[in-house]
Amino acid sequence: MKLLGILSITCSLIISATSLQAQCQGGQAQCHPCHGRTLCELYVAGYCANSNWPRYYIPPARCAVNNAYSAMIANGWRRQNLLGDYHFDPDTNELTKAGKLKAKWVLTQAPQDYRSIYVQRGEDESTTASRIAAVHSWASNQSSVSEPVMVNDTHIVSEGHPAGAVDNVFVGFQTNQPAPILPAASGSGSSSSTTQ
Numbered sequence: 001m002k003l004l005g006i007l008s009i010t011c012s013l014i015i016s017a018t019s020l021q022a023q024c025q026g027g028q029a030q031c032h033p034c035h036g037r038t039l040c041e042l043y044v045a046g047y048c049a050n051s052n053w054p055r056y057y058i059p060p061a062r063c064a065v066n067n068a069y070s071a072m073i074a075n076g077w078r079r080q081n082l083l084g085d086y087h088f089d090p091d092t093n094e095l096t097k098a099g100k101l102k103a104k105w106v107l108t109q110a111p112q113d114y115r116s117i118y119v120q121r122g123e124d125e126s127t128t129a130s131r132i133a134a135v136h137s138w139a140s141n142q143s144s145v146s147e148p149v150m151v152n153d154t155h156i157v158s159e160g161h162p163a164g165a166v167d168n169v170f171v172g173f174q175t176n177q178p179a180p181i182l183p184a185a186s187g188s189g190s191s192s193s194t195t196q
Contacts, residue, residue, distance in 0.1 A: 077114040081106045083135065084120045084158020093122070093130040095138050098163045103135060108144055116150040120158050128153050 037045070087099030095103065106117050117135055122128045132151050139149040 078118050082118045082158050086162045094134050118154045121153050
């Protein structure tokens with residue numbers, strides 16, 4: 001019964017499309033119904049779009065998700081390879097020991113695709129330029145670096161603390177930690193041995 005209903009609707013659409021097309025060819029009606037497409041063409045296009053509906057939308061959706069993941073991964077590596085204010089001497093803008101260690105890790109241990117060093121922008125452009133020059137000059141003196149180093153400035157702020165402050169926290173914790181001592185035994189304990 002359903003099939004007969006679908007066939008009758010399809011036939012009526014085809015007949016109406018044919019009559020409309022005949023009217024167009026006879027000059028009795030306007031020749032561009034629905035932007036130059038007949039009802040039959042619109043019906044076929046609608047049927048194809050509905051029957052193939054999810055197939056054409058899945059690849060763009062997957063690409064959008066993968067592009068978001070790629071952007072998140074790139075931003076994560078930019079944050080990981082960031083040299084902030086604490087990695088530079090505030091007076092000379094030269095790398096501190098912590099900055100040299102982090103730059104060395106980036107150039108030797110980070111995956112090959114992510115061996116770019118990012119420098120936090122200074123208060124003005126001259127500070128940023130001197131920081132980038134300091135990283136370039138330090139990296140050129142390293143024997144483990146064979147290719148030119150990519151150093152870029154970034155607007156990301158390094159969230160952290162100076163290594164000395166962190167070290168003082170842990171050293172202070174260790175020096176103030178009480179010694180592990182068992183409590184003294186008291187004489188009011190009950191005896192577990194019984195006489196029979």
